[in-house]
Structures are given as structure tokens and as C-alpha cells.
Amino acid sequence: MTAEIEPMDRDDGTSEERTSETQENSKRVHLTRWFRQRPTSLEFWDAVVTDDSLVWCFLGESFKSLLLRADVSEYSRKEVENCANDGLPELSEQNISVPLSALQRIELDTGARFRRSKLTVTWERTDGDDTVTWELYGTSDSDPQVELVESLAADDRFAHVDVHIHRRSGLL
Template sequence: MTMAESNETRLARFTGWFRRRPTSLEFWELLVTDRRVVWCFVGESFKSLLLRADTGERGRREVERSSAERALALDDRNFAVALESLRSVHLREGSRFRRTALTVTWRDDDDASTSVELYSTRSSDSQVDVVEALGEESALSHVDIGVETSGRLL
């Protein structure tokens, strides 16, 4: 199924991100369409330095080739957030000693606010241009979108 067949237009893809959990790192990809943000789980690694590895490469390739609908079905942990529920997308640029962080906030069905912070993997690009392009999208005019740049080494 292509993006056209699902009546969704892909606006952006955030690739190379992980979420810190108590004992592991979860690797995630985000697909932003004109209808929703699809969160795609692509792998998990232990926090231990001896057992740590970026296990998401295969999953990233699969998500890249998939429509939003197919990407959503790739793993039971995948989920979607409707664009109407999206509140903010903020990217804080990293530095020599701090990883780039992407924070996405949305309103749940029960009107509670959920915020998830992801960090860039070593192999990911800055993706500042992706966030800035989303700020120009009319479908996201209600969303607070921003980039915090860091001019310092730390």
C-alpha cells in the first residue's frame, strides 16, 4: 500500500531516535502525515555498555518503505496520535556533550497531556530542517513547533 492509497500524505519522517527506559533504550521512528503522527517501535537495547547496540537499523528500513498504515501494523507497540491532538514539537540541538532531544506533546482522549522525549542516536542527522519544515505546514498551524539551537560546546 502506498501513501496515496491510504489517503495520507507523508509530511516528515524523524529517524534515528531513542527513548530512555529504566533498563533499556527503545528505538523509535516517527512518521508525520497530514492526519497523524505514527510512532514506530524499531528495536530495543540494554543500557549496559557491554550489551548496548543500536538494534533499530532493520526496522528503520522497513518503516522507510512503508505507508503510515503499514508502519502502524509492524509492531504491537506502535501507535498513532491524531494531528488535532498534537500540542507541540520541540527540538533541542545537541552539543559536543549532549545529545539532540526531540519532545512531542499531545492531548490524550481523557484531555490529559502526554509528553515524550526522544534522543538522537549517534548516526542520526540533526533534523532541524525537518522540524522547521513542519512549522510551515498548514495542517500543523495549531501546533507549537520550535527549534532551540545551542551555540555552546556544552
């Protein structure tokens, strides 16, 4: 097994001017197909980076008991995908909006053949008392989304955030 940790460099190059529609789309990054392990359940989340916040969008919950398993359908993901940025926090009462200024660290472990990819995000609470760290794991049908995390590292809005990608190769 080989593990490689890459701190992400910022791209300070200038790019050609884009249309407002392209600029709007380029500022929104949708990290999809992640779940969070809880003691008795799996919570399914998507993370959407908008102009000024990272919105955790709750898609559903599936209990570990076989009798209580739920099918988290594509409907919730499509709803998040089609929703305007300002409407994301209201899609579900469980949704959490984190200001970009509160983000401290984004770490992506790409996983390997027998190890799921893992996304770890740390942010400061809005009251400033402590930090919150969420560890989410890629679902079986997800891709590691390396390009999306790399795009965050190159984004000036994330200059204050430690963005790291751990690339793994091999079985574990």
C-alpha cells in the first residue's frame, strides 16, 4: 500500500473572463454520495459549496437493523442538484449551513479497493466556542471526487482553509 499526502497549491494564474452563468456554476461545487456513521444508523448527506457557505444537505437515514433499512433514492439528490443556492438550507430542517469563513480544514482520503473514500471537514462553530469535525464516507457507487476538492484548493475563497488530498494505491 502506498499513501501520498498532497497539500494543495493555490492557482494564482489569471483566467479569461467568463459569462455570469458560467461564473455562477463555477462557484457551486456539489460533493455527492457521502454518508455519516451514527451509532444506530447511516445518515446520507451531500455537501454543496455556494458563494458564501458550505451547505450540508440531509438526504435521508438508513438504520443498521435490516428491518429498518431505508432506500435513500436519487430523488433527494436531484432535488438538491436542482435547487437554487439560497434555497438549500430550507430543503430539510436537518440541513446545516456553514459560512466559508468558518471552515478550517477539508481532507479527502481517496480510499483504495477495500477501503472507502473519506471526506473530513472541520469548521468553527458560529459562536466561536469550539470546532466541529465531520467524517463522511463514500457510498459504494460514489467516486472519490478528487477534481472537485482540487478545485476548492484553487479557489481564492478557500485561501484560509487547509485542503489536503491523501491518495492511496493498492488494496488497502
